[in-house]
Amino acid sequence: MVESGFYHALKVDGDKCFGCTHCMNVCPTAAIRIRDGVATIRPDWCVDCGECMRACPVDAFYVEQDDFDKIFQYKCRVALVPAVLIGQFPEKVTEAEIFSVMRELGFTHVFQTEHTAGIISRSMVETAREMEDKPVISSFCPAIVRLIQIKFPSLLDQVMRIKPPIDASAVYFRKRLEDEGIHPDDIGIFYITPCAAKIAAVKSPVGEEQSPIDGVINMQFIYNKIYKRIKSRHETSSISPGEMLPLLSPGSIKYSLTGGEASRMEGRCLAIDEIHNVIEFLEKLEHDEIEGVDFLELRACDQSCAGGVLVGGNRFLTTERLNKRAGRFEGVADIPGDIKAYTHFMSNNLDIGLLEPRSMMALDEDMGEAMRKMQQVRHLMCFLPGIDCAACGAPNCQSLAEDIVRREAQLSACVFIQRMMEKHSKLSGEHALKIIEKIWGKNRLDKDCKKKGAADEANIEE
């Protein structure tokens, strides 16, 4: 557990990270700093969106995932599979094939995450009618919920407190298996995740006390495992018929794609994907600039879950495949028959509990003190160059100034300030280099022909 009590799935591999600024520049909450030559993440500012992982040129970011063998701790091993997993495979690979391979890998049950999408939608429509403060905001994307908690706390009351399909389906399938007579301790539910935020949400849920999910498996990992088996099967042309799952309605298949929720809600509904787009819109929403909108579907990734950072396939092709698939299932009931029998149970178990603000913006808890610090920041900005080069290890001059006021950095971290200090003989060249090495790592400026783009990158030594 991190000190803030917020679990984070995203980690930095200190051996792979060579200290560049890509991740720091894209982080939507400015949570990354470079120290000792590696990226460090501020736990209370990170929302696990995964932008850093996407931007990293050397794959230094990884997600902490449960060991696959953990599933064998349970007698009843349930894989909870979101539709985007299917969307990654080429068209000729059938769902039946994918699910039968998953059973071969060791799962006893394979269930679809979007199985509960229909009943969730119905509950959302009903809840939205009763909520006065519009637009109502979906709680589907865990990175967005965290973003609102830390950056837009005044909008928290507008967030719907309804479980997304991942949690609702886990609760539902657990209950059904228990009703079949399986002992609760024997049931292990494992979610195949397309993103880091869902791992974080499972390990430390925002509203609920405990997650109904026992473990999380990286989608890229399982995709590779499945595809390898399917490939070898094709070669020996012994295709097993596999197991047929209950059919999903077109709306459920498309639920995690952009528009998947907005298309089902009442009134004026908007679907916004990609976290920077979401931030831009929430800024406007916060001062009531947006009028007459009833519902907001907000997703952290471009193309929503099809663009999840752990989805290996191309997001546009994944979206296309799911749309095509949905077209083949016209007429399938939106709420499956087996769920109808559990309507009462589900309506009692869809609430996610209270969402607490966790504002990260304040310079200090005490307003008088915060004002004093703000004045210091503004004073420091008089000296910093405003180039936002990030050579100080912070994403921009403003962030460095705020770090200095928080006593987490020093003004001499700025390479331009260093120059000015040298000019006035207040800093020796040697000392300046030491400061740089403290941020960017020892010997960071030494000649290195192996680095990306350099003379010997990928060269075989003779």
Add this chain to the structure above:
Amino acid sequence: MKFKYEIEGGNFSKAGNASSAVKKILKQLNVPPATIKKLVVALYEGEVNVVAHAWNGCIYVDIDPDRIFVTIEDEGPGIPDIGQAMQEGYSTASQAVREMGFGAGMGLPNMKKNADLLNIKSEVGKGTTVEITTLLK
């Protein structure tokens, strides 16, 4: 602490920039979210009023731990009848402005609703000054 932001009359694409800047400052000062929301809604209305009606204007923000005092000053046509302008739905906005989604006649009433104290002074042909006070204690 005192801040000043300039507003360009007629430029709707920039309406809201000053309000956003003030909002960011208030968040950094740890002002409670609900208080920020109310003030920023009032401020945004005021900013849009200047953009829609005046030639140019300025927002002055004065913050101390007890209260936030905002003055929105403009050079513009002024308001002939403030009492009338305070009525919900009363609008002098042109058709073009209304088509952009502004000018529904809710500006001043909405500002009043979201301010602890609201004071308006106006001189026809010269300009308008709106003062908003938000109490913090």
